[in-house]
Amino acid sequence: MNVLDPAVVHHLMEGVPEGAGVTRAVKRYHEVASLYESPRDDDPVVYEVYTHDVGPKTKGNLLWGLTVMKPVDSHGECNMTRGHFHEDRDCTEYYFCLRGEGLLLLMDESGETWAERMCEGSLHHIDGHVAHRCVNTSATEELWVGACWPTVSGHDYAAIERREFGYRVKRAGDEIVFEKR
Numbered sequence: 001m002n003v004l005d006p007a008v009v010h011h012l013m014e015g016v017p018e019g020a021g022v023t024r025a026v027k028r029y030h031e032v033a034s035l036y037e038s039p040r041d042d043d044p045v046v047y048e049v050y051t052h053d054v055g056p057k058t059k060g061n062l063l064w065g066l067t068v069m070k071p072v073d074s075h076g077e078c079n080m081t082r083g084h085f086h087e088d089r090d091c092t093e094y095y096f097c098l099r100g101e102g103l104l105l106l107m108d109e110s111g112e113t114w115a116e117r118m119c120e121g122s123l124h125h126i127d128g129h130v131a132h133r134c135v136n137t138s139a140t141e142e143l144w145v146g147a148c149w150p151t152v153s154g155h156d157y158a159a160i161e162r163r164e165f166g167y168r169v170k171r172a173g174d175e176i177v178f179e180k181r
């Protein structure tokens with residue numbers, strides 16, 4: 001029997017996925033500046049996305065990812081991902097927090113918005129009918145969020161542009177505050 005070395009290694013708590021089929025994308029501030037009430041003037045890296053993408057975009061195939069979110073705020077508003085529904089609302093997704101502290105903002109199609117606390121080891125099963133956005137609430141530490149989702153789920157960002165999440169998440173000193181839009 002032929003025994004192969006693994007094509008990809010992901011030391012979950014220590015590092016990023018590495019190996020065949022892993023891509024890295026860097027998101028800079030200017031790409032997400034419009035999300036914020038009071039944007040910054042500079043252009044730091046806000047998050048990095050590692051994706052293990054192999055095989056066809058067909059039903060049943062999965063993607064594996066890691067998002068590393070920097071502790072970058074916009075005049076007190078916490079660093080967040082764009083957030084999306086799945087184009088195919090029947091596709092669910094797992095998020096799992098590997099490092100740091102944050103919030104998983106969730107919003108149903110009526111605009112009802114709530115959140116789950118993200119901390120090291122937290123696991124989040126996301127319904128495809130619910131929009132999801134990660135927020136790094138730390139002033140100093142990165143937030144590392146892993147994900148596994150179907151290749152066919154797609155990302156519906158337009159629905160978020162039509163109706164944003166119901167709350168902004170800000171830091172006031174040591175307190176995290178939620179501002180209703």
Ligand SMILES: [Fe+2]
Nearest residue numbers: 086093132149
């Ligand atoms: Fe998703």
